[in-house]
């Protein structure tokens with residue numbers, strides 16, 4: 401039996417053009433430790449290097465443009481300085497035998513005038529204010545600002561921003577890119593009929609609402625080759641501030657999965673509900689979503705060791721992405737293999753700060 405057919409969490413696999421050493425992915429984790437300009441420091445190099453035994457590292461969400469930024473101290477990927485800093489990270493991960501893709505992010509309405517160029521309003525499919533909170537450079541929290549609806553003529557400009565970021569990611573030495581179309585940020589704001597009230601070709605029908613996310617995936621695929629592009633979705637996630645769901649998550653996301661499935665991407669990555677005990681997670685059929693997509697599938701959200709073993713053994717998922725356990729267990733793959741004790745992460749150091757709670761979690765002794 402070839403490695404690709406062995407349903408073993410610890411066996412290698414090929415996802416698109418990317419060969420991974422095991423089926424354990426490091427989920428994208430916002431840690432807010434870049435500088436004000438979105439440039440990573442050497443601490444990030446150490447942090448990612450320590451976690452390179454993951455089969456695949458999905459980078460923390462990374463801003464494709466100033467307009468796309470919604471949280472202070474998050475990294476970006478659109479200038480030579482961003483590229484140079486990320487290059488140090490990808491080199492370190494590769495030297496340690498790992499693989500890393502860059503998650504491309506535009507927050508849409510989840511931003512604040514103080515984070516935008518010239519204090520402008522954040523942009524969104526429609527002028528509907530988000531209920532969440534955003535983290536500002538003043539180190540305080542505030543409500544996201546009222547967004548303005550994008551003009552139809554502005555949408556190709558954002559597509560260009562995605563392309564520039566994808567080219568920068570290529571130059572920075574990543575193994576691929578993941579289009580962040582989850583967690584109620586810009587692309588998901590287009591997908592859901594709760595946040596998209598447009599009347600042009602980017603709103604209304606399901607075909608129209610998925611048009612922009614699909615255009616983004618196609619555009620970055622032209623740069624990378626589709627087999628190095630993944631997409632992340634979260635059909636039943638409300639994010640921190642209770643963003644309403646689509647009126648028909650199964651139909652809408654199933655249709656989108658089917659369309660992106662035709663492109664021959666590396667993978668589809670799904671946030672399967674906010675917790676595994678979420679009733680809505682039971683209501684949504686992720687197996688049907690996987691089937692509609694038809695390719696490699698990365699499952700995410702509160703999986704533990706046994707759930708991950710079962711998900712891969714049963715064919716529910718090709719890989720499982722772990723988030724919080726990777727914060728506090730840099731050698732998570734080895735610990736899962738040995739069924740060793742896991743260290744609990746300290747929530748106080750999730751976002752912002754320096755080495756504490758970032759690069760100082762020990763490996764097993």
Ligand code: 8OZ
Pocket residue numbers: 430461471582583
């Ligand atoms: C936590 C804090 C800030 C941003 C996401 C990028 O939810 C994020 C994020 C997570 O996808």
